[in-house]
Amino acid sequence: MDDTRVDHDHFIATQSAAWTALRRDLHAHPELAFAEHRTADLIAGRLQAAGIPLRRELGGTGVVGVVEGRRPGPMIGLRADMDALPMEERNNFAHRSVHAGRMHACGHDGHTAMLVAAAETLAVAPDFAGRVAFIFQPAEEGDGGARRMMDEGLFTDFPCEEVYALHNWPGLDAGSFAVHRGPVMASADQFDITLRGRGAHAAMPHQGLDPVTAAAALVQTLQTVVSRRTDPLRAGVVSVTRMQAGEAYNVIPETVTLGGTVRALDNTVRDALQAQITAAAEGIAVAHGLHATVDYRRGYPATVNHAAQADFAGRVAAALVGEDKVRRDMDPSMGAEDFGFMLMEKPGAYLWIGNGPGSGGCMLHNPLYDFNDEILPLGLRFWRALVQARLPL
Numbered sequence: 001m002d003d004t005r006v007d008h009d010h011f012i013a014t015q016s017a018a019w020t021a022l023r024r025d026l027h028a029h030p031e032l033a034f035a036e037h038r039t040a041d042l043i044a045g046r047l048q049a050a051g052i053p054l055r056r057e058l059g060g061t062g063v064v065g066v067v068e069g070r071r072p073g074p075m076i077g078l079r080a081d082m083d084a085l086p087m088e089e090r091n092n093f094a095h096r097s098v099h100a101g102r103m104h105a106c107g108h109d110g111h112t113a114m115l116v117a118a119a120e121t122l123a124v125a126p127d128f129a130g131r132v133a134f135i136f137q138p139a140e141e142g143d144g145g146a147r148r149m150m151d152e153g154l155f156t157d158f159p160c161e162e163v164y165a166l167h168n169w170p171g172l173d174a175g176s177f178a179v180h181r182g183p184v185m186a187s188a189d190q191f192d193i194t195l196r197g198r199g200a201h202a203a204m205p206h207q208g209l210d211p212v213t214a215a216a217a218l219v220q221t222l223q224t225v226v227s228r229r230t231d232p233l234r235a236g237v238v239s240v241t242r243m244q245a246g247e248a249y250n251v252i253p254e255t256v257t258l259g260g261t262v263r264a265l266d267n268t269v270r271d272a273l274q275a276q277i278t279a280a281a282e283g284i285a286v287a288h289g290l291h292a293t294v295d296y297r298r299g300y301p302a303t304v305n306h307a308a309q310a311d312f313a314g315r316v317a318a319a320l321v322g323e324d325k326v327r328r329d330m331d332p333s334m335g336a337e338d339f340g341f342m343l344m345e346k347p348g349a350y351l352w353i354g355n356g357p358g359s360g361g362c363m364l365h366n367p368l369y370d371f372n373d374e375i376l377p378l379g380l381r382f383w384r385a386l387v388q389a390r391l392p393l
């Protein structure tokens, strides 16, 4: 055990600069959803050089490497996202994006580098009993790379008992973590509702079937889906953000289309919101003699931590940085995250690692954002400690 620690510490000391260089290289070469070819090549090259068997092209550009422990045991999965955002970087440092209109503004470059570092470190001295699947997933920023990897057999081919993910979090001090049971990130769905009536001269409304008055009633009714139909202790948002009716002042249009977004922190609330929005549209349409078409598109589910795994990951973090640097009281974010798909199938937890500073810093998806290289070794040590604690020899 002590020898292993010496091996690891020596390896980490010799490789730290290379990992920072890898992180900055990824930052300078951001790639969008399902186009992370260079990123996947870099990851695969490093895993291969470390003697780690791997699978490529799972979920498009996804890469999975597996490190075997010294003794047999269960498999767990550790996940990093690889994709960047379609936005212009405004930083001027040497490792700024070389691609116009693409930027690593969510720190996925850092998540990837931390997970590569963890795989390489554990491969040097695999002091655990079991197997660790290092899951590098494409397309987190909206296109559901996690879902696609799962659809293509991620958990059949790599039967993980549990899964974990780390996301950097500006607004949380560097050197600290946050994790809690239950919801961490919200679900994010979209809808379009078309109310179809019969157009008419606006001066003779009785000759038509007016979808505009029905749409006004529907917007009001949709506000009651959360306020009157959802448990007030459970969060949900229904926002109508688009409305398209006619063109003329004196024509009752044939159709009105409403669009909006739906968020929830609980997947049963999400299911209920979808059902109630659909029922409201159909009911209002019937009441006004119209026909409703509801196109409800499910995006990411809520990311909901499993209690035992969240507690466990919190203990691992606390053993590294001290109990006072592990926040368990952070509010969930109403942003969305496709690791939620994995947590619907496997027990696990999603943690935030502080990117610092605690306040006043640059937030995610900002053109001046950068992953904080100082937290890279902490992320690596967290992954190592989690594997050692979950798969003890």
Ligand SMILES: [Zn+2]
Pocket: 105, 106, 141, 364, 365
């Ligand atoms: Zn993001």
Ligand SMILES: [Zn+2]
Pocket: 081, 106, 107, 108, 140, 167
């Ligand atoms: Zn992100």
